[in-house]
Amino acid sequence: MAALLEVDGLEAFYGPTQALHGIKFAVEQGGITTILGANGAGKTTTLRAVCGMIRTVGSIRFDGQAIDGLSTAEIVRLGVAHVPEGRGTFVELTVEENLKLGAYTRQDESQVAADFERVYQHFPVLAERRGQQAGTLSGGEQQMLAIGRALMLRPRLLVLDEPSFGLAPMLVEGIFGIMRAINADEGVSMLLVEQNASLALGLADHAYLLETGEVVMSGSSDVLQNDESIRRSYLGY
Amino acid sequence: MEFFIQQVLAGLATGGIYASLALALVMIYQATNLVNFAQGEMAMFSTYIAWSLINAGLPYWGAFALAVGLSFLGGVIVERVIIRPVENAPILALVIVFIALLVIFNSIAGWIYTYTIKEFPSPFPDQPFMGNVYISSHDMGAIGMTIAMVVVLFLFFRFTPLGLAMRAAAQNPESSRLVGIRVSWMLALGWGMAAAIGAVAGMMVAPTLFLDPNMMGGVLLYAFAAALLGGISSPGGAVFGGFVVGVTENLVGTYIIGDELKLSFALVLIVGVLVIKPSGIFGKAVVHRV
Numbered sequence: 001m002a003a004l005l006e007v008d009g010l011e012a013f014y015g016p017t018q019a020l021h022g023i024k025f026a027v028e029q030g031g032i033t034t035i036l037g038a039n040g041a042g043k044t045t046t047l048r049a050v051c052g053m054i055r056t057v058g059s060i061r062f063d064g065q066a067i068d069g070l071s072t073a074e075i076v077r078l079g080v081a082h083v084p085e086g087r088g089t090f091v092e093l094t095v096e097e098n099l100k101l102g103a104y105t106r107q108d109e110s111q112v113a114a115d116f117e118r119v120y121q122h123f124p125v126l127a128e129r130r131g132q133q134a135g136t137l138s139g140g141e142q143q144m145l146a147i148g149r150a151l152m153l154r155p156r157l158l159v160l161d162e163p164s165f166g167l168a169p170m171l172v173e174g175i176f177g178i179m180r181a182i183n184a185d186e187g188v189s190m191l192l193v194e195q196n197a198s199l200a201l202g203l204a205d206h207a208y209l210l211e212t213g214e215v216v217m218s219g220s221s222d223v224l225q226n227d228e229s230i231r232r233s234y235l236g237y
Numbered sequence: 238m239e240f241f242i243q244q245v246l247a248g249l250a251t252g253g254i255y256a257s258l259a260l261a262l263v264m265i266y267q268a269t270n271l272v273n274f275a276q277g278e279m280a281m282f283s284t285y286i287a288w289s290l291i292n293a294g295l296p297y298w299g300a301f302a303l304a305v306g307l308s309f310l311g312g313v314i315v316e317r318v319i320i321r322p323v324e325n326a327p328i329l330a331l332v333i334v335f336i337a338l339l340v341i342f343n344s345i346a347g348w349i350y351t352y353t354i355k356e357f358p359s360p361f362p363d364q365p366f367m368g369n370v371y372i373s374s375h376d377m378g379a380i381g382m383t384i385a386m387v388v389v390l391f392l393f394f395r396f397t398p399l400g401l402a403m404r405a406a407a408q409n410p411e412s413s414r415l416v417g418i419r420v421s422w423m424l425a426l427g428w429g430m431a432a433a434i435g436a437v438a439g440m441m442v443a444p445t446l447f448l449d450p451n452m453m454g455g456v457l458l459y460a461f462a463a464a465l466l467g468g469i470s471s472p473g474g475a476v477f478g479g480f481v482v483g484v485t486e487n488l489v490g491t492y493i494i495g496d497e498l499k500l501s502f503a504l505v506l507i508v509g510v511l512v513i514k515p516s517g518i519f520g521k522a523v524v525h526r527v
Contacts, residue, residue, distance in 0.1 A: 051415070076417035088412035090405050101405050105417035126497065149416065 066229030123222030250376030252483020277457030280435030312432025438494035468520020
């Protein structure tokens with residue numbers, strides 16, 4: 001079976017600076033791929049490149065279709081939902097309006113209504129705060145809102161940039177649990193960037209290790225988890 | 238007393254015009270943080286289009302609707318063709334583009350229609366409003382038109398998906414793209430709506446001021462003062478500011494400094510607001526982390 005997302009020879013640039021030097025990775029249908037690496041290795045850049053947010057060279061195929069060169073809005077319409085670094089909530093809009101925007105590109109209104117309920121089930125606190133301005137939510141609640149908004153697209157691929165960032169350990173576990181459930185129950189594939197390597201490897205089936213814009217190691221999560229050098233550098237035991 | 242009431246009501250009527258144009262300014266300001274100095278001239282040009290249509294034999298409301306529609310289209314085209322290429326240019330460059338637009342619209346109108354003033358009809362009856370001696374039907378109609386526009390815009394932004402998308406795009410363009418909103422089209426739409434609102438303002442002001450290419454110069458200044466006073470980031474504030482400026486301008490002109498110096502009142506107001514409370518009455522102060 002072909003992979004849902006296939007990236008090959010991807011190079012990305014910020015102005016004249018090259019941030020990615022021809023990387024190759026894939027996300028399987030229904031799979032979870034994680035990209036590990038130190039700060040500045042190019043993890044966020046990789047996610048932004050996939051969603052057409054920066055200038056790139058190389059091939060990006062989503063479900064067999066080339067999406068490099070498409071605009072972000074068009075890529076979203078294919079079913080790619082991106083939870084950006086720093087969450088990217090619309091702070092002046094209400095929780096409900098944020099979720100509504102997540103479903104902006106969808107036409108199937110009755111389904112959308114059901115998905116509201118689904119998101120509120122995953123994150124009951126959002127239901128309580130549906131009329132509240134998103135900017136007044138706590139960091140954890142905003143992260144839930146960001147993920148909830150992404151789910152409202154009914155994505156085939158969920159792109160997550162550091163979902164644990166700045167959250168208390170208990171909240172992180174809750175959010176990862178929900179992500180696991182979404183993947184298992186609804187078959188949503190995921191591309192995950194995460195500082196917390198052991199959490200990420202625990203969730204993902206495939207992992208790639210980035211160093212200064214290049215993939216230096218890849219394989220199934222189990223293999224990487226048991227690799228001596230990864231353990232020392234990223235898992236810390 | 239009767240004279241005073243008359244002056245207040247007349248002020249409300251011109252205030253309605255200022256409010257409409259201020260609303261158009263706010264539309265573009267909210268999305269881009271820029272003031273479109275050409276807004277008044279665009280409104281003037283729209284009014285000439287309506288004038289041509291009426292002269293071509295269209296009934297007033299037909300010409301009105303068509304002029305509003307064409308203005309909307311014109312606004313979208315101006316954004317796509319002229320503003321889009323300089324979207325990321327420094328602010329000063331954009332200001333110069335706006336001023337260029339102002340001059341161009343003014344000159345084209347003068348070239349096509351000449352600078353001689355023209356009469357422009359009012360859709361409202363030529364008699365006092367419901368036998369009321371204080372206010373004419375046209376003034377009442379202009380006020381009503383402004384209020385109707387505000388209500389329609391409020392409903393649009395509050396309750397339609399497109400309105401929500403436009404608000405989102407103005408607030409957070411990057412996240413908007415990530416939910417699939419075509420942000421640059423939202424900007425063009427904002428320009429179109431601003432031009433359409435301006436067209437209504439132009440058609441409401443022309444029967445009183447008469448139609449000529451320089452008709453909107455002073456009006457734009459008052460509208461700018463109104464938008465600042467109410468808070469240029471707040472549509473409701475801009476409308477409130479419009480009515481306040483209209484009334485005070487009229488009273489100050491009648492009782493204190495005379496008609497000739499009235500326009501300087503707008504300048505005093507602009508400077509005053511910027512010095513005392515730059516965010517205006519209803520505007521939100523922008524806070525930056527340093």
